[in-house]
Amino acid sequence: xxxxxxxxxxCFFLICTMGVLGGCQEKExxxxxEKEYYAFxxxxxxxxxxxxxxxxxxxLTSQYWQDIVRGIADAAEEKGxxxxxxxxxxxxxxxxxxxxxxxxxxxxxxxxxxxxxxSTMLSDTVADLHNQGIPVVxxxxxxxxxxxxxxxxxxxxxxAGELAAQEMxxxxxxxxxxEEEPVGIAIQIATISSQTxxxxxxxxxxxxSSNAPRQWTILDEVKLNDGDMAVAKQNCIDFxxxxxxxxxxxxxxxxxxxxxxQGLTELDxxxxxxxxxxxxxxxxxxxGSEEWQASTVVQNQYNMGYEGMMKAYAVMNGEDAGYKFIxxxxxxxxxxxxxxxxxxxxxxxx
Amino acid sequence: MKKQHNNKSxxxxxxxxxxxxxxxxCLIVLVVVAFLLSRYIRxxxxxxxxxxxxxxxxxxxxxxxxxxxxxxEAADIISAQKEIDFEENYEELQKTLRDxxxxxxxxxxADGTVYGSDGExxxxxxxxxxxxxSQLDGVYISEPYRSSVTAGxxxxxxxxxxxxxxxxxxxxxxxxxxxxxNLANTNVLSDQTTVLLxxxxxxxxxxxxxxxxxxxxxxxNLRLIQKDIKCLNGYDYDVWVEDMxxxxxxxxxxxxxxxxxxxxxxxxIKGMNNWQLVIRIPIAELSDTMQRFIIxxxxxxxxxxxxxxxxxAILYHNEHNKSEKLKNLSNADPLTxxxxxxxxxxxxxxxxxxxxxxxxxxxMFLDVDLFKNVNDQYxxxxxxxxxxxxSSILEETFKDTGIVGRVGGDExxxxxxxxxxxxxxDSLLAxxxxxxxxxxxxxxxxxxxxxxxxxxxxxxxAKDLTELVNCADQALYYVKEHGRKNHFWxxxxx
Numbered sequence: 001x002x003x004x005x006x007x008x009x010x011c012f013f014l015i016c017t018m019g020v021l022g023g024c025q026e027k028e029x030x031x032x033x034e035k036e037y038y039a040f041x042x043x044x045x046x047x048x049x050x051x052x053x054x055x056x057x058x059x060l061t062s063q064y065w066q067d068i069v070r071g072i073a074d075a076a077e078e079k080g081x082x083x084x085x086x087x088x089x090x091x092x093x094x095x096x097x098x099x100x101x102x103x104x105x106x107x108x109x110x111x112x113x114x115x116x117x118x119s120t121m122l123s124d125t126v127a128d129l130h131n132q133g134i135p136v137v138x139x140x141x142x143x144x145x146x147x148x149x150x151x152x153x154x155x156x157x158x159x160a161g162e163l164a165a166q167e168m169x170x171x172x173x174x175x176x177x178x179e180e181e182p183v184g185i186a187i188q189i190a191t192i193s194s195q196t197x198x199x200x201x202x203x204x205x206x207x208x209s210s211n212a213p214r215q216w217t218i219l220d221e222v223k224l225n226d227g228d229m230a231v232a233k234q235n236c237i238d239f240x241x242x243x244x245x246x247x248x249x250x251x252x253x254x255x256x257x258x259x260x261x262q263g264l265t266e267l268d269x270x271x272x273x274x275x276x277x278x279x280x281x282x283x284x285x286x287x288g289s290e291e292w293q294a295s296t297v298v299q300n301q302y303n304m305g306y307e308g309m310m311k312a313y314a315v316m317n318g319e320d321a322g323y324k325f326i327x328x329x330x331x332x333x334x335x336x337x338x339x340x341x342x343x344x345x346x347x348x349x350x
Numbered sequence: 351m352k353k354q355h356n357n358k359s360x361x362x363x364x365x366x367x368x369x370x371x372x373x374x375x376c377l378i379v380l381v382v383v384a385f386l387l388s389r390y391i392r393x394x395x396x397x398x399x400x401x402x403x404x405x406x407x408x409x410x411x412x413x414x415x416x417x418x419x420x421x422x423e424a425a426d427i428i429s430a431q432k433e434i435d436f437e438e439n440y441e442e443l444q445k446t447l448r449d450x451x452x453x454x455x456x457x458x459x460a461d462g463t464v465y466g467s468d469g470e471x472x473x474x475x476x477x478x479x480x481x482x483x484s485q486l487d488g489v490y491i492s493e494p495y496r497s498s499v500t501a502g503x504x505x506x507x508x509x510x511x512x513x514x515x516x517x518x519x520x521x522x523x524x525x526x527x528x529x530x531x532n533l534a535n536t537n538v539l540s541d542q543t544t545v546l547l548x549x550x551x552x553x554x555x556x557x558x559x560x561x562x563x564x565x566x567x568x569x570x571n572l573r574l575i576q577k578d579i580k581c582l583n584g585y586d587y588d589v590w591v592e593d594m595x596x597x598x599x600x601x602x603x604x605x606x607x608x609x610x611x612x613x614x615x616x617x618x619i620k621g622m623n624n625w626q627l628v629i630r631i632p633i634a635e636l637s638d639t640m641q642r643f644i645i646x647x648x649x650x651x652x653x654x655x656x657x658x659x660x661x662x663a664i665l666y667h668n669e670h671n672k673s674e675k676l677k678n679l680s681n682a683d684p685l686t687x688x689x690x691x692x693x694x695x696x697x698x699x700x701x702x703x704x705x706x707x708x709x710x711x712x713x714m715f716l717d718v719d720l721f722k723n724v725n726d727q728y729x730x731x732x733x734x735x736x737x738x739x740x741s742s743i744l745e746e747t748f749k750d751t752g753i754v755g756r757v758g759g760d761e762x763x764x765x766x767x768x769x770x771x772x773x774x775x776d777s778l779l780a781x782x783x784x785x786x787x788x789x790x791x792x793x794x795x796x797x798x799x800x801x802x803x804x805x806x807x808x809x810x811x812a813k814d815l816t817e818l819v820n821c822a823d824q825a826l827y828y829v830k831e832h833g834r835k836n837h838f839w840x841x842x843x844x
Contacts, residue, residue, distance in 0.1 A: 119565075142501060144565040152501060158569065159476075192574050195564070202554045202569040206493070209552035209624070222573045323469050324501035327476065 037096040040084040040103065043073045050082045051316055053309065054104035055113045056097055057087040058140070064278070064301050068139060071305025072113060079313045081110075094118035098125050105129055111312040113305075115140040119195070123148075135315035139308040140301070141196070142325065150321035151311050153304045153328050157196050160297055160330040161203020161252075164275050167295045167332045168204075168248050169212055171273045175293060177247060179213035184245035186219050188235050188256040190227045197252040200277065204250060219243060225255055232259020233266070240267060251276035254283075257296060261286050279333060279341075288338050295334040298341070304328045365666060369659055376655040384648050391644070399613045399633050400602045406543065407629050411617045413533035417525065418489055418507055418621060420450060425509035425521040428457075434513055440465035443521075452523040453497075453504065457511070458483045459519040469499030470524070479506065483520040486510040489621035494527055494547060494556045494567050503527045503556075503567020505547075507621070527566040530627070531559035546628040548616065550594040555628065580606040594626055604633065683756045685734055686741035694755025698765055702815045710769040711808045712752075713818045715826040716744070719800045719834045721760035732791055736799055743785050747778050772807075772839060779803065779837055802829040803837030811840050 038060050055072055057065055069085055076083045086103070088096035094117045101122070104112055112134055116122045119141060127148035130136045138152035168185065177183060187204070189197045201222065208218055223239065225232035232255050240246055240263070249264070249272055251257030257276025261283055264272055274294040276283055286294040307328065315321050333341045424446075428439050436459050443455045456466030462480045464471045474480060477495055490508040497504045504524045511519045531545045548555040553572035560566055572591065579587050582604040590603045594616050602615045611633040616626040681693025689697065701708055718724075718740060725733040737760065744754045744764060751768035766775065786799040804826025812818035821840040829838045 145560060147501060156476075156496065158495075187573075195568065198571065198574065199569055201574070202552070202571050205552040205571055205573075206549065206554055209549065218573075220573055220576065222571075323472070323498040325496055325498050327498075 037089055037093070037100070038085070038087040040086040040100070040107075043069055043083040043085045044076050044081070046082045047080075050080050051110035051313075052082045052084065052107065053111045053113060053312055054100075054107065054109040055083060055085045056100045056104065057085065057115045058091045058097075058117045059089065060085070060087045064299075067301045068115075068305035071302040071307075072309045073305075075306045075309035075313070079310070081309070081313060083309075088117055090117075092117050094121045097122060101125050101129060105132070105134065109134055111135040111137070111316050113137050113139055113308050113312055116143055117141075119144040135312055135321075137308045137312045137315070139304045147324060149324075150315050151308075151324060151326060153308045153311070153326050155196075155299045155304075155330055156327040157199035158203035158206070159327070160277075160299070161200035161205075162207035163203075163330055163332055164200065164250060164277070164297050165204040165207035165211070167297070167334070168250060168273065168275045169208075169216075171275070171293050171295065172216065172248060175273065177216075180215055182245050183213075183216040183247045184219050184243050185217070185248045185250060186221075186223075186236075186239040186243065186246050187250045187252065188223045188225060188232060188239075188259060189252040190225055190255050192224065194253075197256075200252045204252075219246070225259055227253075227255045229255055229258050229262065232256050233262040234259075236260045236263025237267065239263075240269060240272070246272060248273040248275065250274075254278040254280055258282050261294075264292075279345075284338065284342070287333055287335060290335070293335075295332050297330050298333050299330050300328045369663070372662075373655065373659060376651075380648055380651050380655070383651075384644055387644055387647075399631055400604075403602055403613050403615050403629060403631055406631070407615050407617050407627075410530075410533045410545065410627060410629060414530065414617075414619065414627065417451065417529070417533075418491070418509075420452065421507045421521060421523045422489055422509040424455070424523075425511050428521060429510075429512045431513075434511065434518060436463070436465050436519060450523075451529055452525050453500070455521070455523045457519055457521050458508075460484060460517065466522075467499065469497070472498050474506075474522075477506075479508070479522070483508045483522070484517075486517060486520055491619065491622035491625075493622075493625065494569075496567065497524070503565070505530075505622075527556070527558040531566065542632050544630040546630065547622075547625050548594070548628045549625050550591045551624050553591075575607065578607055582606060582611060683741075686738050686756050688741045688745060689753065689755035691755065691757040694753065694757060694763055694765075697753060698815060701765075701767065708767065708808070710810075712764075712766040712770065712775060713806050713808065713822045714764040714766070714775075714837070715804045715822045716740075716762040716764060716837075717802050717826065717830070718760040718762075719802055724797070724799075728791065728795075728797065732797065735791065736789065736797065739789055740786065740799070740801070743782055747782055775805070776837075800835040801837075802826060802834040804829055804840065805837060806840035 040054065043055070053072075053076060055069070057068065059065055060069070065087070072085075073083055084104075084107075086100045088094075088100075097114070097117050098121075101112070101114070102125075112129065114126065114136065116126070116138065120143075123143045123146040126136055126143060127146045130148040130150070136149040138149050138154070140154050142152040142154060143149060172183065185208070187201060189201055192198065205218060208216075219239075223235040225235055232251075236249065236259055239249070249260045251260045251274070254277060257274070257278060258280050260274055260276060261280075264270075264274060265286070270291055270293075274286060274292070276294070276296045277298075279287075279296060279298050283294070283296050286292045287296055307326065311321065424443065428434060431439075436457050440457050443457070447455065454466065454470060456464065456470055458464055458474070458480065462484070464474050464480070466474070473495070476498075477492065479492065482490060486508060488510070492506040492508075494503050494505055496502070504526055506522050506524045508520045508522045510517045511521055527547075530547075533545070545558040546555045547558065554569055555572065556567060556569050557564065558566055576587060581587055585603045587603065587605060590601065593601055597618050602613060604611065604613050606612070612630050613633050614628060614630045616628045619625060619627055681689055681696065683690040718736065721733065721736070724736055737756070740762060741754065741756060744762060748754055748764055748766060751770060752764055752766035755763045757763050770778075783800065786801065789797045789799050791797050804822045804824065806812060806818050806821030806825060808818050811821045825838045825840040825843060828843060829836050832838075
């Protein structure tokens with residue numbers, strides 16, 4: 001028995017040494033060349049005796065992801081957990097995320113919070129870790145073809161799309177557009193490979209087909225911009241030049257919305273209503289303006305992080321995970337409530 | 351001999367040409383048959399797929415109706431009760447879960463109370479089902495949504511519960527979308543059939559099974575794929591979608607998307623507002639099967655042709671050998687095995703028929719001197735021995751330069767086609783003479799033999815074969831007249 005115990009210590013030492021060496025190498029590489037990925041870094045004060053929670057995100061650069069990290073860190077401080085955050089550089093780089101998952105397992109993670117960059121390719125790895133007894137909570141994106149995770153906190157994008165359509169109809173009615181007047185709605189998305197934006201488009205179309213007057217139609221042509229704002233702006237200009245019946249535009253994601261904002265501003269088309277997603281500075285400016293009619297749908301990303309961390313802590317402590325899917329909700333930010341929303345944001349940031 | 355060889359080669363190449371012609375003919379026939387078969391199958395394939403699609407649609411429709419019937423029958427049973435206790439009925443319904451295809455079953459009372467799990471309550475509230483269920487006019491089937499409890503994609507079927515002609519609540523059952531896909535499963539094309547839920551008004555469609563990348567319940571919209579759709583049967587996709595709105599009955603469309611051809615039809619679903627079930631089968635799947643069949647048949651036919659050619663070659667070879675043997679028998683002298691008169695003259699005629707290839711040559715008549723005496727003195731056996739010896743010595747001597755024939759009892763003819771000089775031939779004949787003078791019978795008795803010969807040259811002495819033979823004959827006559835045991839050239843007679 002004593003021999004086995006010594007063997008265990010030796011193996012542990014070996015793994016730690018390899019991990020440290022590997023980490024050093026990673027750091028050197030990061031400094032010498034372009035960053036391949038964000039290696040795990042502490043997001044809270046690390047204290048001995050506290051459980052270690054590893055967070056693996058798609059990216060870390062945008063405000064959206066930083067809000068999620070803030071939510072996680074706040075919940076971890078409340079519950080007394082150490083949080084390490086790592087991420088890939090490209091949103092779909094699942095191989096890096098797989099590597100981070102393996103590092104988290106080697107680091108004896110007490111729980112993992114993850115936003116999968118690929119809903120299919122990471123299913124097996126996550127399921128393996130979960131089957132080993134590590135609590136796994138997903139945030140922002142769900143995994144396909146497996147239910148080997150505890151809970152997923154994400155936006156119900158179908159409903160978010162419906163909310164956007166509802167807001168578009170409200171704004172058109174507020175503007176006094178007659179139900180008999182032909183209305184065209186232009187839609188722009190980033191890419192057809194993102195289920196998130198497709199769900200928003202589908203939700204929008206679904207609500208529109210059931211609730212909009214017959215004469216108000218969505219254009220058959222949907223333009224793509226691959227996340228490139230310049231393309232998105234040009235798409236907006238092309239739409240307005242080709243379809244004189246356009247009275248509203250809908251951007252299914254941040255780049256599409258900002259592209260519409262830039263295009264409308266350049267052409268000074270204040271007669272066109274904008275409904276978009278996320279709260280980029282340009283979008284916020286248009287939403288707050290008295291001259292424009294614009295609204296945007298925002299997600300509750302801070303809550304995704306916060307609630308996700310709370311759930312991970314609960315599962316760590318033996319509680320039942322409960323529901324597999326929790327919709328963290330969305331809300332429409334319009335001229336009427338944007339000040340309140342910005343104040344809340346400022347409050348969260350503090 | 352060379353000529354004989356040439357003739358043999360000529361005959362072989364003729365045979366090869368015949369074989370090649372046969373092969374080309376067979377290949378052309380094969381290609382034409384494969385093309386016609388492929389075209390026939392392609393035309394027939396679409397018809398067959400459309401028939402399968404119609405049958406499958408019928409099956410899915412019936413199965414889906416049965417799924418709805420589970421719910422309505424349970425609601426009818428409850429409606430038949432005098433006093434409806436929702437809580438009690440809910441408990442009873444839970445006992446049916448193990449045997450039925452639904453994931454969960456519950457009830458909703460008119461006041462909005464949900465009898466179900468906490469997750470179901472949350473979903474029913476979130477999806478706005480309470481309001482819908484309170485005003486049911488028959489069965490209602492929800493749009494697909496993600497379940498909070500399982501994170502899987504579901505549909506919920508609601509059926510009204512009545513008491514005294516008044517709706518007092520509803521019964522609901524939830525199903526995984528895969529259940530709908532499973533309705534379409536058959537032994538044929540089961541893994542190639544796709545079942546979708548499609549809404550022609552919004553353009554949305556939801557897959558009921560995983561396509562390997564996307565799980566069941568993944569939403570998409572026609573606007574994102576319509577530009578990539580290429581219609582194949584002149585039935586425009588836009589028109590098909592419009593027909594779907596009007597529930598047109600003849601609704602099979604054939605189209606190509608991302609390089610794959612599909613046949614697709616829709617089925618109206620009662621109770622699911624504006625949504626239709628769409629069954630899709632890739633046409634290529636059946637075509638591939640048939641193409642494989644065509645390739646297999648072609649390979650078999652090709653092998654058959656090859657086997658025929660091999661058998662024909664073997665038969666030809668055997669036949670050729672047999673006829674060669676027969677020919678040899680009729681052209682050969684049975685005693686000495688060299689050419690007889692018929693064989694010798696036939697060969698010679700063929701050579702002279704192609705004079706262009708014939709160079710300077712020599713014709714020789716050769717008679718064994720006083721052969722009759724050998725027969726009389728030593729017997730016929732000895733005579734035969736002498737004839738065989740003369741034949742073999744002549745054959746050996748002119749092996750590569752001429753042909754030898756026995757044209758009578760003791761008469762031999764030699765045609766030397768090689769352009770040998772008079773001196774060379776004289777020398778060869780001297781050697782022959784020397785060998786024959788040393789002939790010994792089997793019992794050791796010496797039997798010296800001599801011969802007389804007459805020679806004429808072509809084209810110096812004669813212009814054709816008849817003349818040449820005549821000249822050689824004159825030369826032999828001269829030798830015989832002047833004491834035999836010698837040979838003489840016709841040219842020396844002049």
